[in-house]
Amino acid sequence: MADLEELYREIILDHYRSPRNRGELDSPPAHRVEGFNPLCGDEVVVSMMVEDGKLADLKIAGSGCSISQSSASLMSAAVKGKPVGEVRRLINTFKGMMSIHEASLEGDGHPESNGTGGAEVVAGEPEEIDLDKLGELAALQGVVKFPVRIKCATLSWNALAQGLDEVAAQAS
Numbered sequence: 001m002a003d004l005e006e007l008y009r010e011i012i013l014d015h016y017r018s019p020r021n022r023g024e025l026d027s028p029p030a031h032r033v034e035g036f037n038p039l040c041g042d043e044v045v046v047s048m049m050v051e052d053g054k055l056a057d058l059k060i061a062g063s064g065c066s067i068s069q070s071s072a073s074l075m076s077a078a079v080k081g082k083p084v085g086e087v088r089r090l091i092n093t094f095k096g097m098m099s100i101h102e103a104s105l106e107g108d109g110h111p112e113s114n115g116t117g118g119a120e121v122v123a124g125e126p127e128e129i130d131l132d133k134l135g136e137l138a139a140l141q142g143v144v145k146f147p148v149r150i151k152c153a154t155l156s157w158n159a160l161a162q163g164l165d166e167v168a169a170q171a172s
Contacts, residue, residue: 035159
């Protein structure tokens with residue numbers, strides 16, 4: 001288990017030191033969404049091009065802690081070029097992984113925050129997450145041990161989901 005945790009730590013550090021898809025696309029034609037975590041000052045800018053039902057291009061900009069920035073990099077690598085439906089499923093799966101911790105906190109007397117940065121926590125038993133299917137994204141599973149850091153990990157995912165919703169609304 002220690003070897004796996006070390007591997008995950010290395011993946012996070014690699015994406016923090018050498019972020020993928022860094023920069024911004026020209027807006028317009030790209031759609032631009034900004035996310036901000038007031039608790040720690042993390043900022044993310046997601047610019048995306050959705051064409052023919054696909055997330056054709058995606059760039060990430062911003063600044064913040066290693067968790068927020070590596071999560072944005074990992075996200076961009078996982079979703080770029082994928083059909084929007086598949087991207088939405090991956091967003092839900094990732095947010096599910098980040099909210100598993102919440103199910104274990106139910107009834108602990110801490111109603112103040114769901115800690116998922118906008119991720120909906122579904123009542124009942126948490127859905128089983130297949131970490132093998134998540135690939136490198138599984139490296140972020142350890143974040144759930146630190147509830148205050150969940151908002152860091154989900155910041156870019158929430159911005160992406162918001163952007164996809166806005167693009168869909170503009171198209172209809």
